[in-house]
Amino acid sequence: MDNLKEECLRFILENAPDVLQSVTFNDLCLNCLAIITESDDLRHVPERKVYDAVIKWAEEECAERDIKDTAQNKRDVLGEALYNVRFAHIEEEFLFGKICSDKILNSDDIVDLINHRRNKIPLLSDKLNTRKRFGQDLHRIYRIGRVHNQRLEIPEDAGISFQSSADVHLFGFGSFCTAAEPSGVSVKVYEEHVCLLDTFKTLAESQPDSPHIGDVMFDKPIKIRAGKTYTVVELSNKPKAYLLKNGIPKATNKDVTIVFSNTSKGGYTNTNRGQIPYLIISLK
Structure with a gap:
C-alpha cells in the first residue's frame, strides 16, 4: 500500500x-x-x-x-x-x-x-519558506551577443525559431524592457505551424545580471520535443528600448543543445540581432 x-x-x-x-x-x-x-x-x-x-x-x-x-x-x-x-x-x-x-x-x-x-534582509518568520523546489530547475539558454540601447519607434512582431537535441520543457523566455513601464508582450508559441499558445504577459522585474531584460513566464510549461521546430513570437505593448546584436546560433547546457534559426514570423529579429535574448527551459 x-x-x-x-x-x-x-x-x-x-x-x-x-x-x-x-x-x-x-x-x-x-x-x-x-x-x-x-x-x-x-x-x-x-x-x-x-x-x-x-x-x-x-x-x-x-x-x-x-x-x-x-x-x-x-x-x-x-x-x-x-x-x-x-x-x-x-x-x-x-x-x-x-x-x-x-x-x-x-x-x-x-x-x-x-x-x-x-x-535583502533575512526572513524573520519561520513559517515563510525560502527553499526553492527541486522541480524549478530552470535554465536560461542565451542566444545573446551584445545588448544595445536603441529605441524602436513602433512595436512590431519579433520571433525566433529553435530546435532542441532532447525533450525539455519551455517555461518562458527573456524580453527586453520597453522605453516606458510597465513592459508587456503579446506572445505566440508554435510547434511547426500549429499555435500552442496565444496570450499576453507582463515582464517580471529585471535582475542585476540582466538589468534590461525581464522574464516572460508561461502559466503552464510547453513540452518541447527533440527534433521539432518551435517558434516564439512577441509583440510589445510599447516601443522597445534595447535589442541584441551578434547573437549566437547555438547554445549547449548540460548536454542539451538548442539551435536557433530565422523565421518568417520574426520581423526584424533573426539569429544575429533583435529581440528574445534567451529561452527559459527545464532540462528534467
Whole structure:
C-alpha cells in the first residue's frame, strides 16, 4: 500500500500543472493538500499557480462548511498549509498585487517579505519558506551577443525559431524592457505551424545580471520535443528600448543543445540581432 501511495504522489508531482487546475484537486482532504504542496518535488508549475490552487481549495472548503470565504476563514481552513506556498519565490508584481489585495497573509508576513525582497534582509518568520523546489530547475539558454540601447519607434512582431537535441520543457523566455513601464508582450508559441499558445504577459522585474531584460513566464510549461521546430513570437505593448546584436546560433547546457534559426514570423529579429535574448527551459 505504501508503494502505491508513493507512485500516486510521484504521478501528481510530475503532472502538477494539470493536477492543480483540476476540479478533483478541490475535493482533497487538508492532509492530502498539505502533502502535495509542501513537497520540494512539485514540478513544472510557477509558485503563483500553487497559491491559486491553494486559495481555490480554501474557497471550496468554506462553501462546504457553509461559511463565507473571507480572508480570515480561508486562513482558518488552511491552517499551516497556507505556508506551503513559497511566497519568497513568487514574482513581486503578483505577490504585492494579487496576494496583498487578497489579504490572505497578515501584515507582519507582508512586511517581512518586502524587507526580504527589497532590502535583502533575512526572513524573520519561520513559517515563510525560502527553499526553492527541486522541480524549478530552470535554465536560461542565451542566444545573446551584445545588448544595445536603441529605441524602436513602433512595436512590431519579433520571433525566433529553435530546435532542441532532447525533450525539455519551455517555461518562458527573456524580453527586453520597453522605453516606458510597465513592459508587456503579446506572445505566440508554435510547434511547426500549429499555435500552442496565444496570450499576453507582463515582464517580471529585471535582475542585476540582466538589468534590461525581464522574464516572460508561461502559466503552464510547453513540452518541447527533440527534433521539432518551435517558434516564439512577441509583440510589445510599447516601443522597445534595447535589442541584441551578434547573437549566437547555438547554445549547449548540460548536454542539451538548442539551435536557433530565422523565421518568417520574426520581423526584424533573426539569429544575429533583435529581440528574445534567451529561452527559459527545464532540462528534467
